[in-house]
Amino acid sequence: MKKTEKTIYEARAKIIKAIAHPSRLLIIEELQRQERCVNELTEMIGADTSTVSKHLSVLKNAGLVADEKRGNAIFYTLRCPCIMGFMGCVEEVLAANAEDQKNIMKACKK
Amino acid sequence: MKKTEKTIYEARAKIIKAIAHPSRLLIIEELQRQERCVNELTEMIGADTSTVSKHLSVLKNAGLVADEKRGNAIFYTLRCPCIMGFMGCVEEVLAANAEDQKNIMKACKK
DNA sequence: TGGCTATTTGGCTATATTGCCAAATAGATT
DNA sequence: AATCTATTTGGCAATATAGCCAAATAGCCA
Numbered sequence: 001m002k003k004t005e006k007t008i009y010e011a012r013a014k015i016i017k018a019i020a021h022p023s024r025l026l027i028i029e030e031l032q033r034q035e036r037c038v039n040e041l042t043e044m045i046g047a048d049t050s051t052v053s054k055h056l057s058v059l060k061n062a063g064l065v066a067d068e069k070r071g072n073a074i075f076y077t078l079r080c081p082c083i084m085g086f087m088g089c090v091e092e093v094l095a096a097n098a099e100d101q102k103n104i105m106k107a108c109k110k
Numbered sequence: 111m112k113k114t115e116k117t118i119y120e121a122r123a124k125i126i127k128a129i130a131h132p133s134r135l136l137i138i139e140e141l142q143r144q145e146r147c148v149n150e151l152t153e154m155i156g157a158d159t160s161t162v163s164k165h166l167s168v169l170k171n172a173g174l175v176a177d178e179k180r181g182n183a184i185f186y187t188l189r190c191p192c193i194m195g196f197m198g199c200v201e202e203v204l205a206a207n208a209e210d211q212k213n214i215m216k217a218c219k220k
Numbered sequence: 221t222g223g224c225t226a227t228t229t230g231g232c233t234a235t236a237t238t239g240c241c242a243a244a245t246a247g248a249t250t
Numbered sequence: 251a252a253t254c255t256a257t258t259t260g261g262c263a264a265t266a267t268a269g270c271c272a273a274a275t276a277g278c279c280a
Contacts, residue, residue: 001136001156009132015200016135020126021268022119026111038227046111051269053228058267063207072226072278079206082199089192090125096189097173131238148257161239163258168237182248182256222280229274237266244259250252 018062019083023047024055027076031065032084037073128172129193133157134165137186141175142194147183 001009019028023045030036030044042052056076059065064083065076111119129138133155140146140154152162166186169175174193175186 001133001154005136006132009135011204012135012197012200013130013132015203016126016130016196020123020130022116022123023111023268025119025122025126026115039225044111047268048270049227050229050271053226054268057228063203063210069277072224072276074227080199080203082202085199086126086196087122089190089195090122092192093125093173093190094121100173149255158240159257160241160259163256164239167258179247182246182254184257224277224279226277227275229272231272232270233268234270235266235268238264240262240264242259242261245257247255247257249254 015062015064018058018064019086021055021058023052024059027052027055027059028064028078028083029087031076031078032081035075035077037075039073041076125172125174128168128174129196131165131168133162134169137162137165137169138174138188138193139197141186141188142191145185145187147185149183151186 019025026045027036027041030041038049038053038056041056042049045052056065056067060067060076064079066079067074067076069075129135136155137146137151140151148159148163148166151166152159155162166175166177170177170186174189176189177184177186179185
């Protein structure tokens with residue numbers, strides 16, 4: 001792998017890594033519906049505020065969300081709705097895996 | 111986040127995490143083109159064989175690739191070509207980030 | 221000003237990931 | 251059988267990630 005290539009793959013991996021966490025997936029899904037402040041997301045996730053704040057900074061750092069201060073709160077929005085297209089494929093993979101499991105079970109019973 | 115919800119998000123995150131690594135991105139891209147054995151991928155990546163083997167087992171464990179033994183070698187194939195749809199969105203994010211950088215630079219010069 | 225509310229930051233521990241080496245395994249070849 | 255090739259596994263050290271608490275910061279409100 002050449003150096004230039006490596007840089008490109010690393011940049012892509014950084015984006016995808018930012019998405020690859022249960023809480024951050026929830027955040028992305030919710031922000032795709034509507035903008036939310038840290039407090040609201042914290043309640044939905046049920047973790048410490050600081051933890052959620054850090055998740056948001058990971059997403060922001062990857063360029064996936066934008067934030068805007070309004071009044072006392074900071075509202076986060078999803079910058080790239082296309083991310084949700086991801087999820088369809090992920091579900092496909094999960095469905096395929098479930099199908100495999102089913103077939104394995106069936107084979108075992110024989 | 112309810113327990114059931116959490117399980118779902120964790121399952122999704124596992125798939126996405128499997129994709130989120132530079133070498134594994136290269137592997138996915140290459141397998142989308144054609145099936146490859148561990149040795150071939152190892153050469154392309156330029157890491158230890160054992161390292162590549164482990165990357166492949168991560169992908170396999172997530173259900174993203176399948177393997178088939180033929181002769182002396184084990185050939186890996188991509189199970190879900192839809193993953194490549196991911197990449198378009200990732201590139202969009204990277205382009206948007208680059209655009210931001212450019213604007214920041216421009217603002218600084220003033 | 222002083223106290224709220226919302227959010228971020230620093231610090232720490234626990235856990236997970238990565239990547240190398242060496243050794244084990246499995247087939248193919250001689 | 252002995253060897254060669256391809257791959258996986260175990261073990262280890264380095265690094266990264268996650269999540270909590272406590273403390274810092276910033277704007278609002280009385």
